Amino acid sequence: xxxxxxxxxxxxxxxxxxxxxxxxxxxxxxxxxxxxxxxxxxxxxxxxxxxxxxxxxxxxxxxxxxxxxxxxxxxxxxxxxxxxxxxxxxxxxxxxxxxxxxxxxxxxxxxxxxxxxxxxxxxxxxxxxxxxxxxxxxxxxx
Amino acid sequence: xxxxxxxxxxxxxxxxxxxxxxxxxxxxxxxxxxxxxxxxxxxxxxxxxxxxxxxxxxxxxxxxxxxxxxxxxxxxxxxxxxxxxxxxxxxxxxxxxxxxxxxxxxxxxxxxxxxxxxx
Numbered sequence: 001x002x003x004x005x006x007x008x009x010x011x012x013x014x015x016x017x018x019x020x021x022x023x024x025x026x027x028x029x030x031x032x033x034x035x036x037x038x039x040x041x042x043x044x045x046x047x048x049x050x051x052x053x054x055x056x057x058x059x060x061x062x063x064x065x066x067x068x069x070x071x072x073x074x075x076x077x078x079x080x081x082x083x084x085x086x087x088x089x090x091x092x093x094x095x096x097x098x099x100x101x102x103x104x105x106x107x108x109x110x111x112x113x114x115x116x117x118x119x120x121x122x123x124x125x126x127x128x129x130x131x132x133x134x135x136x137x138x139x140x141x142x
Numbered sequence: 143x144x145x146x147x148x149x150x151x152x153x154x155x156x157x158x159x160x161x162x163x164x165x166x167x168x169x170x171x172x173x174x175x176x177x178x179x180x181x182x183x184x185x186x187x188x189x190x191x192x193x194x195x196x197x198x199x200x201x202x203x204x205x206x207x208x209x210x211x212x213x214x215x216x217x218x219x220x221x222x223x224x225x226x227x228x229x230x231x232x233x234x235x236x237x238x239x240x241x242x243x244x245x246x247x248x249x250x251x252x253x254x255x256x257x258x259x260x261x
Contacts, residue, residue: 028239031239032239032242032243035239035240035242035243036239036242036243036246037246104223104226104227104246105242107227107230108226108227108230108237108242109230111227111228111230111231112230112231112233112234112235112237113234113235115230115231115232115234118227118231120144120145120148120149120166120169120170121148121166123145123148123149123227124148124149124151127149
């Protein structure tokens with residue numbers, strides 16, 4: 001799956017609009033993911049996953065930063081996320097299905113905060129982008 | 143439904159006889175798509191009235207989607223995900239994580255019920 005020029009500009013526009021809220025969105029994405037897909041909590045036994053958890057907020061910030069980084073280097077996501085890709089392959093080994101779940105929750109967060117932004121076309125582009133990120137992060141698994 | 147056909151364009155394969163699906167604008171304005179979207183959502187309404195018997199409620203539709211329409215059940219999951227996002231866009235902050243969790247469960251169960259009679 002290839003990101004078209006249109007997709008890239010749609011994604012950049014989304015992250016441009018989200019701007020400073022990215023960290024907040026990251027945290028909310030995780031909160032929704034843990035609530036909606038409880039099996040994802042199995043990767044965080046060492047975390048306090050209660051409401052308002054500082055650990056979840058902190059981790060959400062990291063996730064958001066990675067997405068922003070990928071969007072800023074959208075012509076070479078594999079390059080931009082290379083270290084994260086290594087980390088997920090060697091240490092974290094999060095099952096690939098979970099990236100889709102995270103992606104769904106991120107889309108829900110964007111939709112609920114900024115419905116006008118998420119037109120069907122932008123939705124498609126963002127979904128493709130999130131898939132691409134997931135693919136990069138699992139690329140070195142085997 | 144228009145959003146499903148735009149975000150996951152391969153789902154258009156089931157709607158060859160719906161006329162112009164050549165662009166997002168065409169899809170969104172297509173009266174057959176809108177009418178079918180209405181049908182699908184109405185069916186969801188039925189599901190909500192019969193939460194204790196989803197398999198029964200969807201039994202005939204399941205057979206239809208398998209035997210006549212030949213729809214891969216994965217498409218029901220895709221539609222469910224799209225529906226959740228549309229609800230989020232519509233209800234904003236009111237679509238809390240707990241709300242989302244419940245709705246993802248529901249769309250999952252509906253997808254399961256629709257796939258139940260497949261053979």
